[in-house]
């Protein structure tokens with residue numbers, strides 16, 4: 001039941017395919033903040049090389065333990081923890097932030113978790129062709145911050161008509 005609850009928020013196939021493709025280029029450790037029912041972690045695992053570690057953190061105890069059981073035979077480490085606990089396993093070659101609340105998490109703390117050449121991936125943005133990027137008529141300040149941060153090479157990828165993903169690579 002708990003995993004069914006998480007499924008309504010699961011990553012879309014378009015985002016999942018992108019995650020798997022990015023993961024295929026990664027060594028070291030890949031992290032996900034917000035496991036949900038495990039869809040994103042499964043996509044990351046499916047693309048990542050065998051020797052690349054995949055670790056995911058989920059705040060909700062039912063979801064975290066449900067996914068731990070589900071992945072018991074798979075090579076995915078699930079933590080029942082706040083995303084900040086992932087720091088114990090950093091630096092990461094890719095970090096996927098998939099909680100609506102992640103949009104308000106401190107950017108500098110997230111940046112510290114990633115190695116040089118590592119990727120920060122954030123999903124669920126509203127596609128916008130204009131500059132500065134807008135969301136419902138207002139400047140999307142978070143997307144603007146990622147796209148204009150000189151410490152990163154960043155792209156806003158429209159994975160479907162109604163959703164885009166930010167990929168920021170640390171220089």
Ligand SMILES: C[S@@+](CC[C@H](N)C(=O)[O-])C[C@H]1O[C@@H](n2cnc3c(N)ncnc32)[C@H](O)[C@@H]1O
Pocket residue numbers: 006009010011032033034035036037038039040041057058059060063081082083084098099100101
């Ligand atoms: C959109 S869902 C995740 C979907 C999942 N990544 C997938 O691809 O199917 C967001 C999840 O983030 C979790 N979450 C919210 N705040 C969190 C935090 N501070 N630390 C870890 N997980 C958090 C929520 O409980 C929720 O399950």
